[in-house]
Amino acid sequence: MLGLTIPEPPRGCGYIGRFAPTPSGPLHFGSLVAALASYLDARAHQGQWLVRIEDIDPPRCQAGASDSILQTLDDYGLHWDGNICYQSQQTTHYISALKQLQQQQRLFFCSCSRSQLQAHTTYPGTCRHQLGAPVKGACSYRIQAPDLEIGFDDLIMPTYKENLAQAVGDFILRRKDSLFAYQLAVVVDDALQGITHVIRGADLYQQTPRQIFLQQGLNLPTPTYGHIPLIMNDQGQKLSKQNFAQAITTEAAPALMSQAIQRLGQALPAELVAAPVVDQLSWATQNWNRTLIPCHRQDPIAF
Numbered sequence: 001m002l003g004l005t006i007p008e009p010p011r012g013c014g015y016i017g018r019f020a021p022t023p024s025g026p027l028h029f030g031s032l033v034a035a036l037a038s039y040l041d042a043r044a045h046q047g048q049w050l051v052r053i054e055d056i057d058p059p060r061c062q063a064g065a066s067d068s069i070l071q072t073l074d075d076y077g078l079h080w081d082g083n084i085c086y087q088s089q090q091t092t093h094y095i096s097a098l099k100q101l102q103q104q105q106r107l108f109f110c111s112c113s114r115s116q117l118q119a120h121t122t123y124p125g126t127c128r129h130q131l132g133a134p135v136k137g138a139c140s141y142r143i144q145a146p147d148l149e150i151g152f153d154d155l156i157m158p159t160y161k162e163n164l165a166q167a168v169g170d171f172i173l174r175r176k177d178s179l180f181a182y183q184l185a186v187v188v189d190d191a192l193q194g195i196t197h198v199i200r201g202a203d204l205y206q207q208t209p210r211q212i213f214l215q216q217g218l219n220l221p222t223p224t225y226g227h228i229p230l231i232m233n234d235q236g237q238k239l240s241k242q243n244f245a246q247a248i249t250t251e252a253a254p255a256l257m258s259q260a261i262q263r264l265g266q267a268l269p270a271e272l273v274a275a276p277v278v279d280q281l282s283w284a285t286q287n288w289n290r291t292l293i294p295c296h297r298q299d300p301i302a303f
């Protein structure tokens with residue numbers, strides 16, 4: 001019998017949130033804000049807050065980054081519930097999800113090279129007929145995108161919908177080098193961890209319909225989503241490891257925590273600005289108000 005076995009959620013817990021960093025470097029201010037938003041939303045709803053290390057792409061992972069991220073979360077008072085989930089240990093689940101989709105004849109083997117696809121904005125359908133056994137040579141697994149609008153109501157940003165075939169086209173679930181794609185892993189793990197609420201950066205807002213489509217194909221529940229504006233550097237780029245965002249230090253915790261709370265639109269009282277992080281977090285949890293989060297995608301928060 002194919003299919004993912006979803007564990008029963010803990011009793012009495014109607015809210016399970018998560019922070020899911022890719023360990024490509026230490027935590028920076030942008031990822032602190034994302035971690036904090038998901039933490040506060042969970043705690044303000046008496047929910048659990050889980051951490052998942054998204055280490056499925058070894059070339060992107062940096063040695064020591066997972067431990068450093070976890071240590072920084074701890075130093076900043078962002079204590080998680082339960083065990084950490086490492087995507088590198090979830091391979092059997094991803095394979096079982098792929099098999100399930102393969103049985104539905106939606107997955108095909110794609111041997112197109114990068115240069116063959118260069119001129120196309122969406123996948124041109126070249127290998128769509130290769131539904132059965134893998135073809136000779138290295139190939140990726142793609143899923144047929146439906147000519148259908150898929151949308152969702154966001155807790156923070158406007159409702160979003162798109163036609164998957166037109167906007168994205170057939171997309172990859174397993175790469176030619178055998179690595180599993182983020183889209184597959186995130187959907188499987190959100191379900192396996194029983195996640196009910198996903199609060200994360202707005203760079204993933206437009207990826208959500210793909211995830212909902214996969215959840216539907218795999219018969220998995222769709223969490224509630226909320227996307228927070230990205231923190232930008234002074235060149236207008238997303239604060240990220242690729243753009244050499246600085247690692248945050250433990251010494252700076254009170255100052256950066258108060259900035260992070262304010263970036264989320266929450267009016268931290270002046271007397272708490274230099275207070276220990278535990279006091280700031282306690283105030284922010286009690287006074288958390290999602291509607292204050294600045295939500296214009298065109299109006300990213302400058303750092």
Ligand code: GLU
Pocket residue numbers: 020021022054186200201204
């Ligand atoms: N791993 C992703 C990142 O670090 C986040 C994925 C998600 O929250 O869905 O940007």
